Amino acid sequence: MQYMLLIHEDESAYAGENGGAVMEATLAGHMKLMEELGAAGVAFSGERLREAHTATTIRYENGGEGTLHDGPFAETHEELGGFYLIEAKDHDEAVRWARLIPIPGKGAVEVRPVWQD
Amino acid sequence: MQFRDLDLAEDAFSAACEAALREKAPIRDPAAWAFVAARRRALDALRKAAREARALSTQPEADGMGDVIAFPEPIPDDRLRLLFTCCHPALAAEARIALALRVICGVSVARIARAFLATEPAMYQRITRAKAKIRAARIPFETPPPGEWGVRVCAVLETLETALGIAYRNAAGEGETEGLAPEVERLAALLAELMPDEAEAHGLLSLVLLVRSREGARVDGKDTMVPLSQLDVTLWNARRIEAGRAALDRATALRQPGALQTLATIHLAHAMRWRRGRTDWTAVLRLYDMLLAMRPTPVVAINRAVALSRAHSPEDGLAVLDELEAARLADFLPFHAARADLLVLAGRREEARAAYEAALALAPEAAEARFLAAQLAALPD
Numbered sequence: 170m171q172y173m174l175l176i177h178e179d180e181s182a183y184a185g186e187n188g189g190a191v192m193e194a195t196l197a198g199h200m201k202l203m204e205e206l207g208a209a210g211v212a213f214s215g216e217r218l219r220e221a222h223t224a225t226t227i228r229y230e231n232g233g234e235g236t237l238h239d240g241p242f243a244e245t246h247e248e249l250g251g252f253y254l255i256e257a258k259d260h261d262e263a264v265r266w267a268r269l270i271p272i273p274g275k276g277a278v279e280v281r282p283v284w285q286d
Numbered sequence: 287m288q289f290r291d292l293d294l295a296e297d298a299f300s301a302a303c304e305a306a307l308r309e310k311a312p313i314r315d316p317a318a319w320a321f322v323a324a325r326r327r328a329l330d331a332l333r334k335a336a337r338e339a340r341a342l343s344t345q346p347e348a349d350g351m352g353d354v355i356a357f358p359e360p361i362p363d364d365r366l367r368l369l370f371t372c373c374h375p376a377l378a379a380e381a382r383i384a385l386a387l388r389v390i391c392g393v394s395v396a397r398i399a400r401a402f403l404a405t406e407p408a409m410y411q412r413i414t415r416a417k418a419k420i421r422a423a424r425i426p427f428e429t430p431p432p433g434e435w436g437v438r439v440c441a442v443l444e445t446l447e448t449a450l451g452i453a454y455r456n457a458a459g460e461g462e463t464e465g466l467a468p469e470v471e472r473l474a475a476l477l478a479e480l481m482p483d484e485a486e487a488h489g490l491l492s493l494v495l496l497v498r499s500r501e502g503a504r505v506d507g508k509d510t511m512v513p514l515s516q517l518d519v520t521l522w523n524a525r526r527i528e529a530g531r532a533a534l535d536r537a538t539a540l541r542q543p544g545a546l547q548t549l550a551t552i553h554l555a556h557a558m559r560w561r562r563g564r565t566d567w568t569a570v571l572r573l574y575d576m577l578l579a580m581r582p583t584p585v586v587a588i589n590r591a592v593a594l595s596r597a598h599s600p601e602d603g604l605a606v607l608d609e610l611e612a613a614r615l616a617d618f619l620p621f622h623a624a625r626a627d628l629l630v631l632a633g634r635r636e637e638a639r640a641a642y643e644a645a646l647a648l649a650p651e652a653a654e655a656r657f658l659a660a661q662l663a664a665l666p667d
Contacts, residue, residue: 170424259426260376261434282423 171283172263173254177247178276180220191273198271205269212256221248247276254283365390366480369473371420371427373442381416382441383449388413390476391469401452401463439481443490443546446474450494454504456651467498478533488537489547495530496553499523504653511657513627515596519560527557545580548573567596584615588624600631619648623658635665 183192199217206213226242227235241248253270257263260280267278372386384402387393399409419425430438453466471494477484478491503521506512531554537547552573559565574590587610595603607625615621626641642662650658 259424261426261430264376280423 170257170259170285171254172257172260172267173252173279173281173283174215174263174267174270175249175279175281176251176253176270176272176276177245177279178250178272179246179274180248180250182273182275195271195273198269202266202269202271206255206266211266213253215251215253217251218249365476367427367429369442369477369480370429370438371425373438373445374420374425375437375441376423376425377416377419378412379445379448381412382445383452384409384413385416386445386473387449387466387469391472393465393469397465401466439484439486442477443486446470446477446490447493447546449473450497454497456653467494467501470494471498478536482536483540485537485540485542486544486546488533488540489544489550492530492533492537492550493546493553495526495533496550496557499526499530499557509653509656510660511653513657514556515565519563522557522560524560527554527560530554530557545577548577548580552577565596567593571597584610584618585620588620592624592627595628595631600628603628604632617648619645619650622648623650623654626658626661630661630665639665 182188183195203213203215221241224241226238226240228238228242229235253266255263255266257266260282263280263282267280270278272278368390369386372389373382377385380402384398387398388395395410395413396406398413399406402409404412449466449470453463453470455463471491474487474491474494478487481487499522500514500517501523503517503519504512512518530550534547534550534554537550552570555566555570555573571590571593574586574593578586578590588607591603591606591610593603594606604625607621607628610621612621622641622645626638626645629635629638629641639662642658642665646655646658646662649655
């Protein structure tokens with residue numbers, strides 16, 4: 170079964186004085202996670218996303234055409250920063266992998282099962 | 287009657303602290319160490335006293351729990367897996383116990399809804415949503431792996447403890463929540479039976495049995511709540527007290543102290559009034575000291591202040607209450623109710639009146655409201 174692990178992190182953690190070091194440590198965490206996924210034979214994919222300010226949102230009120238908005242779909246302190254799509258046997262295994270995603274400071278990882286017939 | 291058992295909790299605790307000072311190897315967590323050692327001594331003493339008391343007692347021997355708890359279902363492992371699944375931390379906390387009651391105990395949605403003060407359609411939706419998540423997200427139907435065991439057991443215990451609180455949300459355990467307490471007991475007994483090595487599971491069962499031993503005494507003939515310290519002990523159920531004690535014995539034999547066992551010990555200390563005619567508040571206070579270290583919540587702090595007021599003086603209890611953040615507890619009924627009680631003891635009538643009024647303004651359930659109103663009316667001008 171596939172699970173989407175959505176990474177919501179505070180982009181500002183990567184700004185400022187320590188920003189570079191935080192980024193380096195976080196990337197190292199991701200490298201380690203990907204190595205472990207590979208070593209465990211877990212089928213996965215994933216991407217890092219550009220910052221939220223580069224996002225464009227098409228917002229729908231009553232269906233129709235939708236209007237373009239500058240920015241992410243919700244203004245929060247945690248932005249969608251990337252995702253993994255992994256194959257796991259059940260919810261708990263997916264959560265175990267999700268816990269290995271490095272989050273600098275405040276943030277959240279959402280685990281969502283992928284719709285399968 | 288030489289039933290001095292829980293007095294020994296205090297002595298045992300100080301003896302344990304002394305022993306800690308003599309210990310050669312450094313103790314990593316002195317509070318925890320003293321607690322374990324104290325419990326061991328206290329409970330050893332308690333067991334001994336219980337044996338003696340049983341030998342002396344004219345009360346009929348408790349005849350086991352056979353008819354208190356009976357499980358017709360033949361596959362225990364499935365029920366444990368079910369319980370873990372229903373109480374999975376990935377499910378909304380308010381859905382867990384509802385699901386467990388529905389799935390494991392077969393309680394009707396209508397009855398669960400009444401117990402949780404929810405409408406039947408809302409409760410039906412809550413249960414359905416939880417079941418749908420279990421299915422769609424593939425929440426596993428199995429006992430958790432060793433690495434997650436502790437957290438998951440805690441989630442199950444918490445769920446059942448919450449249910450016990452709901453069962454007695456109204457003092458009588460009647461009305462909307464009627465029939466919930468026996469189901470909680472059933473689940474607690476199931477848990478203790480299926481996880482015999484988990485001390486807190488036995489602690490929970492002990493707590494449930496001891497709380498239920500007072501079932502017939504919690505309200506008077508006028509449906510007014512009777513506070514624990516004034517409950518008519520002749521109405522307590524001796525067999526449940528004995529069963530609760532036996533469960534606590536099994537818990538302590540496992541040497542894993544925990545909050546539920548401490549809480550059960552406190553209830554046992556109150557239950558001992560059944561035999562001794564008075565409450566040993568010093569022992570109760572010591573136990574609350576231990577509990578507060580493990581569970582630093584407002585409820586525990588307030589109950590500890592009440593015990594302190596009985597063991598020492600009302601002023602001491604009030605001083606502790608006043609140190610709690612009153613602003614944060616302004617909407618917390620037990621805070622005002624306890625404060626009113628202590629102010630009466632201290633003879634501070636006007637403040638007591640204000641505290642009772644504050645408590646009553648927070649819409650207590652009917653039996654408690656009647657009690658608080660009676661206390662308020664009984665204040666001399």
